[in-house]
Amino acid sequence: MPSPNDWTGLSDSEITAENAHKSLDSIKDDLWVAAACADRILDDAAVQRVLLDIGLERTTAALRRSQAIVVAAEDETDSASAAPESSSRRDALVAHFNEIPPDARLCAIRAVILDRLDFLNTFVEICKAAPAAADDADNGPDAWDDDDPWAESAQTDAREAAEPPVALSMFLTDPLLRSACLLASRQWFSGLGIMFERHAVDLWPYRAAILDSIPEHVHPLSYRDFLPALDPSTNLEKRTASNPWRTEPDWSETPDVRAALAASDLTSAISPSTREPLPDSRDEPLSADELAEWYKNRIRRIISSTGMIDVALAVVQHAAPQGVPGLDEMGEELSLLARLVYDAPQGDEEVDDDWTLDRWYSMEPLAVVRAYLAHSTPDTLAKDIWRLVMPYLFVLESRAERAGKPDPTLRTRILYEYILSSPLETAAVIFEASKPILPTPQRIIQNNEDMARLALACLYGSNSLDEWTTMNQIFECLPAWDINRDDDEEDAADTTIVSLGAYVTPSTTRPRCTASDLLIFFQPLPLTSLSRALDILDVHLESGEILSRWSVPAPLRWFLQSNSDVPEQRSWANRMARRAGGAEDRLNSADDWEWLLEDMLKLTGKGDSGLRGAFGLLTQDEVLRIFLGGLLSTGNFNIARSLIRSPKNKLSLSSEAIEDICLACSRELYDNASSGNYTTGEMKLAYECLDVPPPSDRLAREKEFIEATSRLSSFNIMSGHGIAISPLEIRLTKDRLSLVSRVLSSNNDAYKHTEVILDLVHKLGLRNNIVAEVKTLAMLADTALQAEDFLRAYETSERMVETVLALRSSYADMETPEIQEASEVCWVACFQLGRQPEFDDVDKKLSLLGRALELCPPDKLHDVLVAWRRLENEDIEAREERLLHRRDGKPRPSKPNAYSTTSLRARLQDFHMPSPPLLNTPDAAALASRTFRSVAANFPFRGRSQGSQAEKERSSSGSRRRGEAAVDELSTQATRVFSKGIGWLIGADDE
Structure with missing residues (x-):
């Protein structure tokens, strides 16, 4: 005979309907058997139903006993009528239950078993229902076509293959x-529909939580x-229809029984399922x-979490027929947003999935329009x-009207x-469609x-510089008005265009005039001004091309x-003439x-409309000059010559104008x-450019x-910065002779090439000067003197004297500035070389001093004469000494020396003037001044009055030595004469 141990020894998987x-x-204890059936929770629905049926059967006797007690209590209450009926039953x-605790437990177990039977029946129905995939296939937007022969079999296979998402035991x-x-x-x-149908009373309070559990991406049709x-009769939410498994509750589930079980001292070990409400x-x-x-809120959550605008729109479309109010505007917004996300062209890049209602609501209408057309071709x-x-703009208009604005x-x-x-390309398409x-x-x-x-x-x-085809395309789409304008209207229109030129000119308050700003300007213009503006636009487009x-x-x-700006038009014409030649x-x-x-x-002329081109303020002659200058600047001299000499005479410029342009x-x-090398680079072009016009002086x-x-x-002259002198510096040098001075000071042998240096002076623009x-000859002589090349210095001085004498003979008036300046330079140079002790x-020195006497001004005669006489006396002394040697029979010195021990050198050792080396200085005036100051410091010259006194003393005594005693008195005068140096010779201001 089976015992309870046989039951407890069975595992859940071993239990079947038969062994249950x-x-x-065979076990007679109803409480034990009912508890055993309630204790076992299996995943096999058939076996679980058997256990629940056995347990329910074992609770029947206890239920009847309890019901009999209640009936008896009701009868006593009816006879006494002292207490309320429910209270007496309870x-x-x-x-x-306190007297017979097993009956209480059996009643509680019965309620639990009945609940589980209901759940079991629901679970069985859920298992028979189609899974979500099959439901979506039936109800979703992509449902099978009704004529699809495979649809029924596909759904059947889905149902057979589907398993509940939850086990029976759970x-x-x-x-x-x-x-x-x-x-x-x-x-x-x-399956969820079955649960709502069978357990509506229990699930209705939690409908929001259940709906929130549905994933947001699921289409609402599912x-x-x-x-x-909404129930229109009550203006409240409709309740879900209910069809429970049992229309009437079991006696064990009545409130009296539950209250009695709760009030009894013996709490059931197995309590009924709780249905206490959640917060x-x-x-x-x-x-x-x-x-x-x-x-x-549901729509916002769908968009924010998934970005699926179509799903959110479907929710609105479902709610509208259900009578839910206040969703019309949101439906409009979602419909417009759906057009942007799904209907508008998309780019090749990843689709922007960050579209939310908040972002949509924050966008200005213009931004929405741009988003719609962002990827349109x-x-x-x-x-x-x-x-x-x-459609979007029409919605905005309708909404404004509904808002009363x-x-x-x-x-x-x-x-x-x-x-x-x-x-402009986008605008052209719109104008084309208009x-x-x-x-x-x-x-x-x-x-x-x-x-x-x-x-x-x-x-x-527009700032575009290369969309002239597009601009002309826009212009060709514009309307044309046949308007007869009188002079006043044309003047008014032209005045408007002048005002427009000032309007588009940048200023501090408006650095750039935008198209929107210009529309404000054009907005009030009448039709006549608009027509004139289009005519001007036509001319400007042609000029722009x-x-x-x-x-x-x-x-x-x-x-x-630039309509009224001559310098600006001239500047652009120059740019056109010069930059065009740079195009390869x-x-x-x-x-x-x-x-x-x-x-x-x-561009200088007027078209059929009488409007001027881009260079309308320039004359044709000026444009021709600008053109020729641009042509010459490119180095195309052969083309320039062919155009100038062409029989077509397109360059109708005078020969003087052509020469001026070529020179410039x-x-x-x-x-x-x-x-500066004129065989290469731009200097070569500058030289060859002068061959374009006919030759001239x-x-x-x-x-x-x-x-x-x-x-x-080629002489490598350095500028003040220690680099080779540039051509521009040469041109900007005011005293061109200073350049020659730099050549002589920086090249040791340059003074030997007199003709080269003179030719350089002539080509520097001083040919007839x-x-x-x-x-220049004075500088050459001085440089030769510094190099102790006395013979070359003498020859150069002689040429200089001949030049001055020739100049003097060509003028009747000896007081002209040229003669005085040339004579001044010449006599000083001769005087310097004639006084050179080395x-x-x-004979040559006497000749030079004689020339100095001839050319010097009257106030300088005494100084030169003193020097000449001293040199003559020294020459006489030298001759006397040589004659004395021959008389005494002494051999004659191998080389005559005027400056022996009895000569001027012996008597005036301080008079010795060493020849300083040629200084390498860029400033010839400074070089000469420095040289002559050093020389003048050793010359024993004196003033005119002092010289006269010396002559009186020399005449009265006839003594040479007393003349020598007065030598020191001449130093001041010598310093004054020679301190000017070569700088004074070439026109410097050193004193």
């Missing part, structure tokens, strides 16, 4: 809400039966406003505007702002005057700014340059040259100056 009956039927049950023991939330999260909506709806439960239906708020832009932008210009204003801020030849309803811009204003603002507000063709493009607004493989023939000339002349261009090339002088510059550069030639040729 075999093990439990008291009787409490007394019975389903029977877990709270009902947890199982419902689990089914919702796993999208077992058919769970539309669970979404709340977020709500049994009352939601109001209309609360229902709308729930839907809005020129081929799709017009169509995208009609299907995306226009109608704005008829809202749609066009936003559209115009988009056009003004768009690239041509006046199209029917008005098909035009994006439907007002002709607005179209003209927008085009003018877009074009003049010409400038762009020659690599000097200008933004369209430049033509407005373009201007390599005379025909190309003729084409450029034709375009430049075209040559000097510009000269000034920009980095090297001015051109020859300029060529000689370039040759002189090249020769000066006798004074400059005399000064020059031992007395």
